[in-house]
Amino acid sequence: MTVPMRARSRREAHRAATPLELFFDLCFVVAIAQAGRQLVHALAEGHWGHGIGGYLMLFFAVWWAWMNFSWFSSAYDTDDALYRVVTLIQIAGVLILAAGVPRAFAAGDFGVVWFGFLVMRLAMVSQWLRAAYGCTGAERRTALTYAVGVTVCQVGWLGLLIVPAGDVPWVFAVVGALELAVPAVAERTWQTAWHPHHIAERYGLFLIIVLGETISAATVAVQSALDENDELGVLLPLAGGGLLLVFAAYWIYFAVPIHLHLRSNRQAFLWGYGHYLVYVSAAAIGAGIEIAVEESVGSAHLSLRAASACVTVPAALFMFTVWLIHSRHQKRGPAQQLVLPVSSVAVLACTFAGQLAVLAAGLVAAATVAMGATLTARQGTALEG
Structure with a gap:
């Protein structure tokens, strides 16, 4: 009807x-x-x-x-x-x-x-x-x-x-x-009646779709490399580091209740437009892992450092952009505010870690999650006290 x-x-x-x-x-x-x-x-x-x-x-x-x-x-x-x-x-x-x-x-x-x-x-x-x-x-x-x-x-x-x-x-x-x-x-004279909680949920669900595609692409790349080259010792650090990056991306994004920030078109549109960089970088992490896998088995025509950058650059961009448009609105104090920007620089530095670049980036991302969770817990304890 x-x-x-x-x-x-x-x-x-x-x-x-x-x-x-x-x-x-x-x-x-x-x-x-x-x-x-x-x-x-x-x-x-x-x-x-x-x-x-x-x-x-x-x-x-x-x-x-x-x-x-x-x-x-x-x-x-x-x-x-x-x-x-x-x-x-x-x-x-x-x-x-x-x-x-x-x-x-x-x-x-x-x-x-x-x-x-x-x-x-x-x-x-x-x-x-x-x-x-x-x-x-x-x-x-x-x-x-x-x-x-x-x-x-x-x-x-x-x-x-x-x-x-x-x-x-x-x-x-x-x-x-x-x-x-x-x-x-x-909408200069009339704001459409979008729903803050609904919009926040929709954006989060789309990120899950993007991260799911990232995991799928990386898994297929590792499987194909194993079938063709059986280089388990080389591929395990790539797979482990890539998985840590994706898990950390999920954790970092969903650590804050962003719908409380979306009060008007001014906040919501800037937040919504900025997600282009969030999504494009999240999807590129999966592509970067595929390239790193191809380079590790000699199938890609680029250097080890360039292949590493294909993972570390989008990962760093994701972390910084999530902080810029999303997380910083719920962070309190300089310590919490600095975690993601500093970590994004650290992930970029992992580009120069040779064959362990992806694993190093994944460990930095995991440490970022741990640091953020610790600081949030401390703040909660302080507020209760």
């Missing part, structure tokens, strides 16, 4: 992610895996600029499509038949986009990626138009502005299909900036 699409309340009790939202997130694993796989191939061959640039652009498309849906659903999820069908269409667009990632990476052909994005965005525009139909005044203008803004940006992405390959990054930068501006313009 179709019902009028009305804004949900920010004060709604016990608001949690729906099965449809969880299914939506899960389907993004395919696109994330494709982007990570192409990054591994490019960096393993020494094509740094092409690999990193392509990865950042394609991950932006995936992340932004997820962002659009997540914030809309937090405000207007009716969970009726029409809403479900439109969301399933968006999922189809994600899968089309994922299918086009290899071609975009290898040949700069963004046709399939653009079409998949088009399917997602047209579905998103229809959702905003439906929301506009069900409301009045400033709220209606906000919904219509979103619909128009998304449509204009989608037309802008046509530039990827017509400009020379060398100009693609410029098109991405310009249209990407326009995409980021749409929410600020649309």
Whole structure:
């Protein structure tokens, strides 16, 4: 049954992610895996600029499509038949986009990626138009502005299909900036009724999806290397260090109740946009572990230090970005505030630890978790006293 699409309340009790939202997130694993796989191939061959640039652009498309849906659903999820069908269409667009990632990476052909994005965005525009139909005044203008803004940006992405390959990054930068501006313009007079606890949960669940893909990619890489080379002594430190990094990434992120910080659009949008770096670095850790494994068995065309950097740089970026946009809002005192920034520098320094670089980075990450937990416990004891 179709019902009028009305804004949900920010004060709604016990608001949690729906099965449809969880299914939506899960389907993004395919696109994330494709982007990570192409990054591994490019960096393993020494094509740094092409690999990193392509990865950042394609991950932006995936992340932004997820962002659009997540914030809309937090405000207007009716969970009726029409809403479900439109969301399933968006999922189809994600899968089309994922299918086009290899071609975009290898040949700069963004046709399939653009079409998949088009399917997602047209579905998103229809959702905003439906929301506009069900409301009045400033709220209606906000919904219509979103619909128009998304449509204009989608037309802008046509530039990827017509400009020379060398100009693609410029098109991405310009249209990407326009995409980021749409929410600020649309909500300047009316704030949509997104739910702080729901948004915090949705972002956390998506991080779990990304970390799960990281573990999966690293596991397959280690298994393949064992099947082909049987270098257990070399691979164990890589596997152990990589696992510690992923476990620490989970612990560090979920150590604070961030929904208490999300009081208005100003805090929430900066926090939400900053997660691009959180997600892109978390996914890149898995790609880096794959590259380190390939280098250890002689399958990659890059140095040991460069392969180590493929793990330590995204791991350090993840730790610092989580502190910058997420954890620092709940930290008290200089000791707690300095743990993650100092640890990110220490992880970077592990790049120079030779064959034990990944293991060293994992141990630093584990020590970071232990230090953070100890300081939090001490603070709690002091407050009780």
